Each structure stands twice: as C-alpha cells, then as structure tokens.
Amino acid sequence: MPAATGMARSLCIFAVAVAAGCVTQPPPAPDAARSRCGTAPIFAEGAERSTLWIRHSAEFRAASETIYRAAEAALAQGLADPGRSAEPAQTGDFSLLPPAVVMDIDETVLDNAAVQVRMLLDETCFAEFAAVWDAWVAERAAPAVPGAAEFVRAARKMTDARGRPVRIFFITNRECSRRAGDDSACPQQDDTAANLRALGLDAAALADDLMLKGERPDWAGEKLSRRVEVAKSYRIVLNVGDDLADFLPGVRRQGVPERERARCAHDARWGRQWFMIPNPMYGSWLVALGPDAGAALAAAPPVLQDCKRPSAPPSL
C-alpha cells in the first residue's frame, strides 16, 4: 500500500459535475472528519470511484485475468530463451542461472480494496494510516487479485530448458516493523506468508521468497537492490507489478513527463517481460500529479505518441 497519497476532493466533485452536466458545485462543507484530521485531507479522499471499480466491476476482473494469462504465455516464451532477462540491471552471463519471476504484492497479488473501503467509510486521517494498514496486514485476510493465484501456481509448475522450476520472488514495500507484545522483528512477513498460504500459494521456501522493505538495511522503498539480490542467483524472466516503481528505479519522485519518458524507454518490455496490473486507487502515478487535482485535470497530459514499437520482438 501506498505511502501517503490522496486525490483532492475537488477531482471527485469535478467529475460528478461533468457527468451530471452541472455548471457549478458549492465547495464542500467542513465535516467532522476534516476537523478531526486537522487541515490535512482524509487518507483515501477522492478514491471512491476507483475503489468501486476494483471492488465491483467485471471489467477490472476481466482486465486483470487478461494480463495474467498473457503473462503466463510470455513466461513460457521467456523460459525458452536463456539469453534474455526482464531486469535491466541484470548484466553479464546469466544464461546458466535458474529462472525466477519477480512480483509485487499489494494490488498485484493481494487485493487490499477492502481496507481502502474501510478508510473511506471511517474517514481515516493521514496520521492514522500506518496503524490502520498494519492492522489490516495482521488480519491476513486479503483476497487474491484476479488471475494472480492461478498465475503463481502455473508459473511454479513451469521449467526452463534445463528442467529447473520457476521460483517466484515477492518484492513488497510492506515494511518490517515491530509490534507491541510481539517478539518478531518482522511480523509483517509472517502475516503476508500466512495470507498467501490461505490463498493456496504455499511454497517450500515461502518466507525466503518474500522480500520486505526494511528486512535488510539496504532494502529501502526503492526496490532495485532487492531485484539485484535476486539477479545474483537467478535469471529474472518476468516482472509483474502495479506501479512503475516496481519495474524502474528513480521514478517514484519523478513528474509525469519524466515517468512517461521512462515508460517509453522500455516500451519493448511491456507485455513481453513486464506486466502492469491496473491500480487506479493509489500509487506513485498519483504522487506525480501533485496536490492540485484541479490543475492536473486542466493540463494536457504529456503523453508520448511516438514510442518506437518494433515490428518484431527485439532481443532484450
């Protein structure tokens, strides 16, 4: 889940006004939550429609399953080509290494829309987010993102040309943090493993396959160091995430134009080695827009229309 992100209420009001053909809308009246939160907005403000899409639409489930089935097909192709890696930082001769898939957890494998709903209904303040989120992790109750469990089970049954099975590494920014009354240095790892097991995603080395933020001193929010750790011993065949920062370093604090250039710079990887699950609820895309949703709506998006798309799959 997110670092503190939230779309200003003005976006929601603007969208409703456009849909209803309204000319003007009165400014929102201060409410109990706003005053309880001080001057800061509530955490999930503005996320009503996107949360409903994740929770209730057949369209999201179909989209997610579409992506995961395409990822499974791409994994089979990638396993047959030992000369290719999905990690730009993986260099040298990795052709003899056993195969691995790297996946994010939240909104990639585990669906946390239920806690997003909880935060919307409870009007959770930014300052309350960390505690609410950690309590949700401790519940171990997140369902699977559509298609994710089927993909993980299928991937683990696949082998490379030498007959070696695919290992799945879950690189997540769920953060190791001590809890009162718990001796574990990282109860969040036990919780996440238990949640995955409850979904039938057990594995002999599941705890070792989970790589949490803060588990080691150099495992910060930036995920590159963890992908590099995997790449020391495995050829990374595929990467699945819901945020540009699951694939590339340095994009979390970039603006929209820079992120668009980063997307284009790796255009040939999308849908072949990199698979992005839609997450309209939160993410670094929202941080990149800045705090003024009205200004973002008024601006023309700096979309690059001329990413070079090769006519044939390149050798990556």
Ligand SMILES: [Mg+2]
């Ligand atoms: Mg995620």
